[in-house]
Amino acid sequence: MSTDVPAKPAAPRPTKRPNGQWKVDGTDPLNHNEEFKQEDNGLNVRRRIEEVYSKQGFSSISNDDLRGRFRWWGLYTQRRPGVEAGAHNSLPPEEVDDEYFMLRVRIDGGGLSTEQLRVVGEVSRDFARDTADVTDRQNVQLHWVAVEDVPEIWRRLEAVGLHTTEACGDTPRVILGSPVAGISADEVIDPTPVIREISDRYIGDPELANLPRKYKTAITGHPSQDVVHEINDCSLVGIDHPEHGPGYDLWVGGGLSTSARLAERLGAFVTEEQAAEVWHGVTRIFRDYGYRRLRNKARLKYLMADWGPEEFRRVLEEEYLGYALSDGPAPPTPNVPGDHIGVHRQKDGLNYIGAAPTVGRVSGTLLVQLADLLEVHGSARLRTTPFQHLVILDVADEHVAAVQAGLRELGLDPAPSVFRRSTIACTGIEFCKLAIVETKANAATAVGELEERLADVAEQMPQRLTLHINGCPNSCARIQTADIGLKGQLLPDGDGGKSPGYQVHLGGGLTSEQRDDPGLGRTVRGLKVTTEELVDYVETLVRRFLAERTAGETFGQWAHRADEERLQKEEVTAA
Structure with missing residues (x-):
């Protein structure tokens, strides 16, 4: 008689590989990016930059900090001059990286005072070889930044209320905001308080500093819908609810890259008082349910594609808000362009002037000159836009012609051709x-x-x-x-x-x-x-x-x- 013990049947193979969703699969990291983010929060690298790397130089920077956590403070290594096109696919990163950085100045809502503008220009001139680009994310981007200079750059920026916190990385990136927020006579609702609340409460919060990938936000109350909300992860678009008055329509799951997808409406009306909390809920859904196993499938748009807007809204309301949002109407189709080029009347009787630098390329010297121009003519603030433009605020009628002429002299055309x-x-x-x-x-x-x-x-x-x-x-x-x-x-x-x-x-x-x-x-x-x-x-x-x-x-x-x-x-x- 055989005494062999019958072999146990093999455990059934899982029908689906885990996607690294924290609330589904647990938090064990499934790739190196997830490992280094869990080993040390990206926000913590600032102390090492200030105390070690800025003193010991580029060669002292660890790999996971250099090509990972530095992004949490707006720093990317830039391309080494002479590296051939496409070489990043075959060469090791240390042969592609230059020993200089791109530095992204975060400007939530695009708002700048002339004092802030001048400081950005001076930082560019003093530490970035006079480079500066106005980006389509309303940031200003500098190049040729050495790690030794970063602490002084931060000191200057922060002295005037600017920073680079979470300008890059797997974080809540800059919040796009209407460039005419609070000044346009025909805006439905001023998004400035909501942008400020989200920025003050949540940007730099360690609890939101490890998202599956980058996370983009757009908020507008202008009828032109001027923040490209359809291609952001979370957007709030101003509407006038027939019962509840002005508020926001919620959009989720947009993004482009190599697999483009437009955001979808959840059909939910969000009041001004609810807006920051709703944004926080959507962001935490991404943190907890977003896909982390594969970097190229880790954006929120992939979760939305699988869940659909009805399920996403259910999870948001039941698991994260604890209350149901009201249904709301869709925003009407805009009847004016959203780039704000030209001269327009503000609701206080002054004027704003939208001007176009050629494809966003400016310089530190130009930014300082622009600050001087505005102040001479009684303006102390401006806005960047999602179209690589600049909008000058608070120009009195008697100064409009002079400001327009000054802008042209700086290469910032207030009446550009269709292509410019x-x-x-x-x-x-x-x-x-x-x-x-x-x-x-x-x-x-x-x-x-x-x-x-x-x-x-x-x-x-x-x-x-x-x-x-x-x-x-x-x-x-x-x-x-x-x-x-x-x-x-x-x-x-x-x-x-x-x-x-x-x-x-x-x-x-x-x-x-x-x-x-x-x-x-x-x-x-x-x-x-x-x-x-x-x-x-x-x-x-x-x-x-x-x-x-x-x-x-x-x-x-x-x-x-x-x-x-x-x-x-x-x-x-x-x-």
Whole structure:
């Protein structure tokens, strides 16, 4: 008789791998990013920067601090000059990293006093080789920053109420806010108190400093919906409820990058008093239920895609708020553009002036000069915008002409051409380690040439026609939501090598561009342009649109209905 003990049946294999959701799978880290975040909160690196790294220099910085926790304080290593395009995919990071940093100054709501503006300009001039970019996240970004100088930079910024806390990293990033908050005569609700409450209570809170990935917020009370709310993780859009009065409509789960998805309405009305708490609830849902196993699936949009808005709202109300939110109407389609270019009357009788630096590129010297210009003419504040623009506030009628002239002299056009107004570009290969092609210089060149080439049809052009140029697939310049979006790629040059170029996206747009059908652009198979072909192609495409559009038809509508051959690079007869 056999005495063998029957083998136990094998445990059933799990049908689904854990996604690293803290409330579902526990908090054991499933990758190195999650390990270093749990080992030491990213906010703690500031002390080491001040006490160790700024004294001992770049070589003393540990890897997890250098390429991880430094981001919690707005610091990224920038691209080493001379590193070839695409090399970050094959070279070790220490061969791609320069020993200098990009530093992002966090500006929630985009609000700056002239005193703050001057300090940012002086920091740029003294510590960043006079570099400065106004970003499409309402930040100001500096380059060539040495770690030895960071404590003094923080001291200067914080002395005037600015900081870099959680400007990057797996954290609640800068809060986009309406650039005309509190001054516009036609805003539904002023978002300033809500932005301030969220910033004061939650930014720098260790309990929210380990999110699965970056987390983006947008809040506006202006009818133009001027904060690109559809592509943020959590957005509050001002509405006037028929029973409860002014408040906010809640949107969740937007994001672009390589897998674009527009946010969805939860159908919930949020009062001003509830807004910060609701934001906190959505943020904690992301912290507790967000996917952490794979970095490329860790944004909130993936959870929203799986749950849907009804389930997300149920979890928010039942697990995090403890009360039900009222149902609310959707915001109406805007009837004015959301970029605030030009001269506009404030509700107090003064004026604000929106001006366009070319693709956001400025300098520290220019920022100091701008502060001087404003103060000479009685203004003490301005705003950055999500379109890489600047909005000057509180200009009296008798100073409008002089301020406009001064802005033009500084290269900040208050009455720009359609291309200077509507073109944005990411940092590009000049500084960004992920970029494949140049962006800022190419975009500036394109703007100038298109202004000249299309001067004969300038009167036929729409008020806005967006051209967004990005240096890699990650879409920092929002290529999928542009009329013409260009994604950086290396293209075959016909001789066995590669040359810089772009994949083309056409017909995207958001409600802030007065789109009643916001959506992502289309791609046409095989449609790519080299950097040398860029201007020729855009000119051809615009002339074709002007010749073929129907009455009232937007570029986006035409691009989505046009046959593919009409979107290709072949030249056509000028309109």
